[in-house]
Amino acid sequence: MKAxxxxSPGxxxxxxIQEVDEPQFKDDEVLIKVEATxxxxxxxxxxxxxxxxxxxxxxxxxxxxxGTIEAVGKAVSKWKIGDQVCALLSGGGYAEKVAVPAGQLLPVPPGVSLKDAASLPEVACTVWSTTFMMSRLSAGETFLVHGGSSGIGTFAIQMAKYQGARVFVTAGSDEKLAVCKDLGADVCVNYKTDDFVKRVxxxxxxxxxxxxxxxxxASYLKRNLESLNFDGRLFIIGTMGGSVTEIDLRALLxxxxxxxSAGLRYRSTENKAVIVSEVEKNVWPAIVAGKVKPVIYKYFPLSEAAEAxxxxxxxxxxxxxLLVP
Known part of the structure; x- marks a missing residue:
């Protein structure tokens, strides 16, 4: 297959793009012919x-x-050859085929194309596991997501609105904020020209x-803490602004x-399966109802991964x- x-790092x-061996799949895995990543x-x-x-x-x-399931392991009963699915991976999506634990598969939601479904697993599992399973955002509460125009941000806006929260976003241009507004954001802050703490x-x-x-x-930590209500919850999923900083613990007390803080990739297979199951139960109905939609900026052929x-x-x-083999 091609992958x-x-x-070299760089x-x-x-x-x-090169010819490589096809992946071997285990008894509890399926082999997917990739439609998109x-x-x-x-x-x-x-x-x-x-x-x-x-x-x-x-x-x-x-x-x-x-993609489409091409083969199933002996221990897999829920899925069969020919099923159209999307999947959360630990790696391997930039290829024509990939092996995936069966617990990390989701059906393609009705109304979403097989290609566009590739945009859903990572954002859905990240947003649901952090904002809802762990931070327990609920109806009537207020929610701020930084980078509102990103993949995570565009999904988080829609999901938080669907759950009945009031949504605040930051982004770096009026064009991006306009998209956030269209997706349901209530308060949009241009972080380049406005102070998000003040606006909040x-x-x-x-x-x-x-x-x-x-x-x-790191660079947002102090301001994030200043922006929280009593009993507020801050969830950190990245360190684009640095990983080391200092805080006054009295602000928390x-x-x-x-x-x-948490990431998805290094979680156990069992833990990922729990998250995927919760996403299918709680997020997929919102997508089926048309309340949450994939936001796709551009498609590239797999061979143009560098340009992407x-x-x-x-x-x-x-x-x-998205990359399309």
Whole structure:
């Protein structure tokens, strides 16, 4: 099969399409013929050599995909050859075929094309597991997501609105904020020209928001804590703004704040299966109802993975970028 190979750690130019061996699949796995895969920031870190795949996972990039099941392991009963699915991966999506544990598969939601379904697993599992399973965002609460025009952001806006929350977003341009508004965001802040802490306080009568989903990390930590209401929850899923900082713990103590962090890739197969099951139960109905839709910016052929990475790293895109074998 063909797959994208990292020829050496570096920039997008190190990504080359090559002929490689087909993946072997275990008794509790299925083999998927890939229809599409989606780019994630983690792919760029792996390409640079700073985010290796978990032990035993595929060495190839790609943390989600959609496609058709081509073969099933002996222990798999829920799925059969020919089923159209999308999947959460530990790696291997930038290829024509990938082996996936059966517990990490989702049916393609009605109303979503097989190709576009590749944009759903990573964002759905990330947003549901962090914002809802762990931070317990509920109807009537307020929610701030940074990077509202990103893949995570566009999905989080829609899902939080579907659950009955009031949604605040930050983004770096009026064009991006307009898209966030169209997706349901109630308060849109251009972080380049406006102070999000000030806006949050103004819009909440000085209280702050109940939940924040943040991928910036260190450079936003102090301001995020200032933006939280009593019993507020901050969930960190990335460190694009640095990983080391200092905080005054009294800020957490005085307002009973919760600081959480987690990633998806290094979770156990069993834990991922729990999240995927919860996503199918709670998120898929919103997609079927048309309340949450994939936001796709551009499609690239698999052979142009380097160009797709270049686009991702400019951050001009809105929503997801897909590769199609």
């Amino acid at each position: 994208i190979v990292i020829t 920039g997008p130019e190190v990504l080359k 989606a780019l994630n920031r983690a792919d760029t870190f792996q390409r640079k050599g700073v985010y290796p795949p978990p032990k035993g996972a595929s060495e190839y990039l790609g943390l989600e995909c959609s 306080k103004e819009e909440t009568g000085g209280k702050g928001v109940d939940v924040i989903l943040d991928h910036i990390g 005085s307002r009973r704040l919760t600081l959480q 990475h270049q686009l991702l790293e400019t951050s001009v895109h809105i929503g997801k970028i």
